[in-house]
Amino acid sequence: MNGYGALAEVYEWLISEAKLAPAEFAASFDDVLRLLPSGARVLDCSCGTGQLAVGLAGRGMQVVAADASEAMVRRTAELAEEFGAPVRTVRADWQELPEHLEEETFDMVFCVGNSLHHAEGARERVAALESMSRLLRRGGRLVLTSRTWELVRARGSRLDISDRLVRRNGRDAVVVYRWEIAPDWEDEHHIEIAITQVDPDGSVLVRSELLSSWPYRHDELDDELRRVGLQPETSTFDPEAENYTVVAVKG
Ligand SMILES: C[S@@+](CC[C@H](N)C(=O)[O-])C[C@H]1O[C@@H](n2cnc3c(N)ncnc32)[C@H](O)[C@@H]1O
Numbered sequence: 001m002n003g004y005g006a007l008a009e010v011y012e013w014l015i016s017e018a019k020l021a022p023a024e025f026a027a028s029f030d031d032v033l034r035l036l037p038s039g040a041r042v043l044d045c046s047c048g049t050g051q052l053a054v055g056l057a058g059r060g061m062q063v064v065a066a067d068a069s070e071a072m073v074r075r076t077a078e079l080a081e082e083f084g085a086p087v088r089t090v091r092a093d094w095q096e097l098p099e100h101l102e103e104e105t106f107d108m109v110f111c112v113g114n115s116l117h118h119a120e121g122a123r124e125r126v127a128a129l130e131s132m133s134r135l136l137r138r139g140g141r142l143v144l145t146s147r148t149w150e151l152v153r154a155r156g157s158r159l160d161i162s163d164r165l166v167r168r169n170g171r172d173a174v175v176v177y178r179w180e181i182a183p184d185w186e187d188e189h190h191i192e193i194a195i196t197q198v199d200p201d202g203s204v205l206v207r208s209e210l211l212s213s214w215p216y217r218h219d220e221l222d223d224e225l226r227r228v229g230l231q232p233e234t235s236t237f238d239p240e241a242e243n244y245t246v247v248a249v250k251g
Pocket residue numbers: 001002003004015045046047048049066067068069072092093094095111112113114115118119
């Protein structure tokens with residue numbers, strides 16, 4: 001399982017301004033959220049620092065927020081407390097979720113913000129998707145966002161250094177991504193992320209983490225969703241765009 005222990009502390013510097021505000025993050029899913037009944041039961045199964053979960057709770061939904069990282073779950077619980085949002089938090093790997101939560105009870109499961117590539121290859125990815133499918137009621141939907149890995153792989157191994165300082169909580173940081181692209185799709189890839197905070201007094205604080213990644217093609221994901229009983233309903237996939245969203249319905 002990927003760490004995210006060090007990154008959890010400084011995760012704000014990695015996400016866009018739009019995702020920082022819980023209500024705005026939830027609003028980015030308005031298209032699918034309008035399909036939900038009031039008081040819907042929703043799960044964010046890779047909740048990160050919790051902005052989406054808290055935003056969904058702010059709309060009156062019954063929210064469970066889960067993540068494999070203890071540090072991320074802690075941050076989600078803190079954010080929920082800060083907003084007075086009733087969010088149940090669970091520390092669980094995708095495959096462990098059915099041990100913690102009742103099957104076929106969720107109206108919607110979110111796996112967003114480029115999380116699924118952390119599943120260790122096709123077999124683990126299908127197992128993760130199967131877990132998500134088991135938790136959904138019939139007619140419930142999985143909402144998944146993904147990087148366009150076809151593009152990421154085509155660019156090859158490289159270093160991305162942010163061309164401007166990212167300011168969060170009054171502190172500036174330089175963000176560096178080191179992409180280590182393996183020869184084959186099936187191989188373990190690596191993404192090293194470093195956040196260097198530079199304070200006005202000249203002090204520098206670096207936090208970094210080496211994450212493992214197993215990218216997948218959009219076509220593969222489509223096929224894997226069908227294998228676990230989820231029918232892809234919409235997809236924004238565009239081979240030229242950086243990210244896409246897939247919505248799949250439990251049959
Ligand atoms: C890129 S972050 C996205 C977080 C959040 N969804 C967002 O949009 O900001 C990926 C998240 O997936 C979680 N994760 C990685 N592997 C996981 C697994 N096997 N089961 C559950 N969560 C996992 C990480 O701990 C991390 O919080």
